[in-house]
Amino acid sequence: MSTGKNKKKGMSSKEEKERSLNFIEEIIEADLASGKHDSILTRFPPEPNGYLHIGHAKSICLNFGLANKYGGGTNLRFDDTNPVTEDTEYVDSIKDDVKWLGFNWVNEFYASDYFDTLYEYAEKLINKGLAYVDETSSEEMAEQKGTPTEPGKRNKFSERSIEDNLRIFREMRDGKHPEGSMVLRAKIDMTSSNMLMRDPIIYRIKFAHHHRTGDKWCIYPMYDLAHGQSDSIEHITHSVCTLEFVPHRELYNWFIEKLEIFPSKQYEFARLNLGYTVMSKRKLKQLVEENYVSGWDDPRMPTISGLRRRGYTPKSIRDFCDRIGIAKRDNLIDVSLLEFFIRDHLNKISSRVMVVSDPLKVTITNIPEGHVENCEIDNNPEDEESGSRIVPFDRVIYIEKEDFMEDAPKKYFRLKPDGVVRLKGAYIIQCDEVIKDASGEVIELKCHYIENSKSGQDTSGVKCKGVIHWVSATHNVPVELRLYDRLFKEEDVNAYEGDFKDLINENSLQIVTAYAEPSLKDATLEDKFQFMRQGYYVLDKDSNEDKIIFNRTVGLRDSWKK
Numbered sequence: 221m222s223t224g225k226n227k228k229k230g231m232s233s234k235e236e237k238e239r240s241l242n243f244i245e246e247i248i249e250a251d252l253a254s255g256k257h258d259s260i261l262t263r264f265p266p267e268p269n270g271y272l273h274i275g276h277a278k279s280i281c282l283n284f285g286l287a288n289k290y291g292g293g294t295n296l297r298f299d300d301t302n303p304v305t306e307d308t309e310y311v312d313s314i315k316d317d318v319k320w321l322g323f324n325w326v327n328e329f330y331a332s333d334y335f336d337t338l339y340e341y342a343e344k345l346i347n348k349g350l351a352y353v354d355e356t357s358s359e360e361m362a363e364q365k366g367t368p369t370e371p372g373k374r375n376k377f378s379e380r381s382i383e384d385n386l387r388i389f390r391e392m393r394d395g396k397h398p399e400g401s402m403v404l405r406a407k408i409d410m411t412s413s414n415m416l417m418r419d420p421i422i423y424r425i426k427f428a429h430h431h432r433t434g435d436k437w438c439i440y441p442m443y444d445l446a447h448g449q450s451d452s453i454e455h456i457t458h459s460v461c462t463l464e465f466v467p468h469r470e471l472y473n474w475f476i477e478k479l480e481i482f483p484s485k486q487y488e489f490a491r492l493n494l495g496y497t498v499m500s501k502r503k504l505k506q507l508v509e510e511n512y513v514s515g516w517d518d519p520r521m522p523t524i525s526g527l528r529r530r531g532y533t534p535k536s537i538r539d540f541c542d543r544i545g546i547a548k549r550d551n552l553i554d555v556s557l558l559e560f561f562i563r564d565h566l567n568k569i570s571s572r573v574m575v576v577s578d579p580l581k582v583t584i585t586n587i588p589e590g591h592v593e594n595c596e597i598d599n600n601p602e603d604e605e606s607g608s609r610i611v612p613f614d615r616v617i618y619i620e621k622e623d624f625m626e627d628a629p630k631k632y633f634r635l636k637p638d639g640v641v642r643l644k645g646a647y648i649i650q651c652d653e654v655i656k657d658a659s660g661e662v663i664e665l666k667c668h669y670i671e672n673s674k675s676g677q678d679t680s681g682v683k684c685k686g687v688i689h690w691v692s693a694t695h696n697v698p699v700e701l702r703l704y705d706r707l708f709k710e711e712d713v714n715a716y717e718g719d720f721k722d723l724i725n726e727n728s729l730q731i732v733t734a735y736a737e738p739s740l741k742d743a744t745l746e747d748k749f750q751f752m753r754q755g756y757y758v759l760d761k762d763s764n765e766d767k768i769i770f771n772r773t774v775g776l777r778d779s780w781k782k
């Protein structure tokens with residue numbers, strides 16, 4: 221996809237957005253207009269079992285965005301019903317990521333805060349004859365469940381009396397029964413075409429320590445009981461989630477009806493899938509644990525923390541999420557669209573600096589040794605307020621090897637024998653002599669600078685079409701550049717039937733040494749840079765006194781070819 225096409229896509233979307241509402245906005249506007257709700261309350265409900273990724277960002281931007289647009293609020297709710305996979309490390313990273321994206325929640329809640337209420341709900345269902353303790357083995361239970369085309373059957377445990385169910389359920393709670401020996405099931409309909417309605421398990425025994433409730437419980441509600449009911453407990457008006465929850469909606473509504481509680485309404489949209497990456501936390505975790513990447517925040521990861529370390533800005537991610545809108549059917553988004561938005565933002569805000577990654581020595585023979593001239597260069601021509609900086613210019617400099625060509629075509633405007641080129645922010649130089657090593661490789665150029673040709677004060681009258689970047693050979697800082705490529709070799713990783721790790725691109729990280737102008741010694745993690753004619757870069761947190769490391773966020777142009 222070309223940048224031009226992307227640009228059009230990016231722009232037309234804005235116009236489009238102003239014109240039309242998405243289907244959830246239409247529903248909200250109707251609900252507010254009819255007086256069904258006075259204000260709205262949405263929620264973002266992550267399971268703290270991994271770091272957030274760009275798909276979650278889509279959900280965050282949607283939920284918080286709706287509340288911002290309609291003057292409501294959003295709860296951050298940790299769906300922490302599974303005591304085994306959850307960790308406070310994940311809770312902290314999730315909060316950081318949501319804040320970094322630019323959103324504030326009105327309440328920080330935990331599904332585990334509702335364990336008492338959920339337990340009461342379970343007893344209420346039992347008392348209504350709508351739940352029973354089942355001691356069937358899980359294999360047998362699966363068999364009795366039937367198949368989508370064959371109805372399931374109830375077993376003898378479903379006939380238990382309310383009193384027995386209550387007594388045994390309380391024994392379960394009190395730790396009187398071993399793990400796996402029995403479960404509590406909702407008594408709904410074993411013949412339903414929706415398999416989730418066939419007497420789903422709602423409580424199980426698990427002698428596990430929970431990161432918040434400690435050892436208080438040895439029974440835990442199943443996700444389906446906790447998730448939908450948490451929305452109701454918080455009086456979430458519009459509970460927005462991804463399409464895989466469509467079949468769960470019937471079950472959530474059943475609980476709401478039977479428990480006679482606040483009727484949250486669920487609306488579903490398509491998950492965001494991005495090309496050349498995976499988006500499941502389980503798979504991302506595998507990449508981390510099996511050392512395919514350096515961590516959850518490896519700059520190749522589609523995690524928010526990875527994108528942040530890679531140099532993405534919150535705005536670029538929000539713009540991207542806005543642009544893709546919400547779909548009713550699953551689709552795969554072209555990763556160049558995400559790159560379009562970061563390039564667009566960085567173009568406006570980044571400081572232009574000079575870094576040479578493949579150096580060719582150039583001696584400027586009419587500058588005396590030891591003489592240093594300070595060149596003042598604007599930081600960002602797109603931003604008048606960004607100021608300027610000093611770059612030292614002297615007798616020996618480096619330019620990129622590819623900016624010199626011996627047998628250059630006529631239209632080659634960089635340096636060639638006898639040719640001229642402008643050194644960015646400094647002088648025009650002319651190439652007088654090409655020095656080669658024994659193998660014939662060019663190892664040095666001897667040039668002279670043209671007097672009175674300094675940038676901004678050029679009265680030399682010399683015509684010069686090309687401008688190249690450079691650094692002083694003595695006044696520079698060596699830096700390590702980390703250049704990233706796609707993490708996977710195939711665009712649609714999910715479509716692959718084998719192990720997704722077969723598709724990992726072994727060459728997704730390339731490390732090169734480069735020479736940067738001295739100002740980069742003072743770079744901070746927040747600074748955004750355009751290395752002139754090369755790409756956008758950001759300092760990496762692995763940098764230290766001895767080594768300055770930069771991550772390439774994205775190239776200057778969309779050079780990705782399918």
Ligand code: ATP
Pocket residue numbers: 264265266267268274275276278279299460461462490491492493499500501502
């Ligand atoms: P994963 O499959 O990555 O583990 P998940 O759905 O299990 O994701 P949760 O922590 O449960 O992760 O997700 C929190 C919220 O983010 C849910 O409302 C979920 O629907 C939404 N979400 C997760 N992945 C995506 C995605 N790819 N696109 C849009 N929303 C997503």
Ligand code: MG
Pocket residue numbers: 267
């Ligand atoms: Mg989930």
